[in-house]
Each structure stands twice: as structure tokens, then as C-alpha cells.
Amino acid sequence: MNRTLAVVSAGLRLPSSTRMLADRLADAARHELERLGDDVGIVHIDVRDHSHDLVNHLLAGYPSPELGRVLDTVARADGLIAVTPTFTASYNGLFKMFFDCVDxxxxxxxxxxxxxxxxxxxxxxxxxxxxxxxxxxxxxxxxPTGVFAAPEDWAAGDADQVPLSGRIERAAAELAREVHGRHGPVADDPYGNPTPFDRLLRGD
Structure with missing residues (x-):
């Protein structure tokens, strides 16, 4: 079956360790899904590229065409990988703003x-x-498995690098099993349940 994974990363700089972790998770999840017999498409979404559109969406109440396509990609994906840098012991503002704009x-x-x-x-x-x-x-x-990467996890030759790889593989396998065992998401048809004309005339 054809599957799509949306990978949302909220790193602020280039290069970004947040994007690097997102890439490794996406590669591991693709490998696991392919092992289960699925064809996989990966769509990467760097939140920083849409920062101005996100602010405008929150202020105006509707997305730009480009941001609308991005939000639609997330809505239609079979699975999601979401990665953020840690700011003040939480996700960063861009990450929260993005998911505030997701329906x-x-x-x-x-x-x-x-x-x-x-x-x-x-x-x-x-x-x-x-x-x-x-x-x-x-x-x-x-x-069940979330993945956190600290600077020591990226150190070449560091013993902690193996546990990071293990966490990535375990989390990716869990995601792949969940995605593989489900039917794909069904997008709502905006014309599928129209308001009857008599109700429109009554102003309901």
C-alpha cells in the first residue's frame, strides 16, 4: 500500500540538529514500512520556512495558499514525525504555532x-x-517511544551514539507498525454534507 509520512521539524538554524534527527527518524521509519511491504513517500516540512504565513494565519484566520497546502499535507498523511528543539523546557514557539494552525x-x-x-x-x-x-x-x-537527542548523542565515537540509534530504530518500528495496520486517512469532503437550502433561507 502507498503510505505518506509527514515530517515536521521546527529547527531555527541551518544546519539544524533538529532537522538531522528528523531525517534519521524518517529514514528509519521508511525502512521499516518498506520491510512491511508498503511504498513510502516522505514529505519534509521545515516550520521556519512558513513562519510569516503562520503569524498571518493566526491574525487573519485563514492560511495563505502555500501554508494551506502544507496543512493539507499533514491532514492527509498516514503518519506524522514531529521534532522540535527544546526552549525553556518545552517545544519552541514556531512548533506550537504550527500545530495551533492545524485543524x-x-x-x-x-x-x-x-x-x-x-x-x-x-x-x-x-x-x-x-x-x-x-x-x-x-x-x-x-x-510509546519518544526520541531525545542531546549534544553528546551526536559526538563521533561516543558510547551514547548507540543508544540514540537504538531509540530511533525502536520508535520508527513502533510508528511503522501503527501506520501499516491502519487504513489511510479519509479527508472530509467539504461538499459532502451541504446545509439544506431552506435552512440557509431561515438563516440557520
Missing amino acids: DTSLVNRPVLIAATGGTGRHSLVLEHALRPLFASLRAVVV
């Missing part, structure tokens, strides 16, 4: 893998204290 029914029952980067391993609780509650409120299905 609050778009992620219902959608498999989501959460991940974060930070300057110290002490911030790893951001996964449980901030990210998991955010997606629980959107009624998504968050896979």
Missing part, C-alpha cells in the same frame, strides 16, 4: 512519533511533559 480534528487517531533536541540530556522530559500532552489533546495516537 483540531486533522490528527484524530493518527500515528505520531515525537522527538526533540536540546542542549543537555536533562531536558529529555520535554517529551513527556510537553509534546505527549500536546498530541494527546489533538487525539493523536502517540507511539
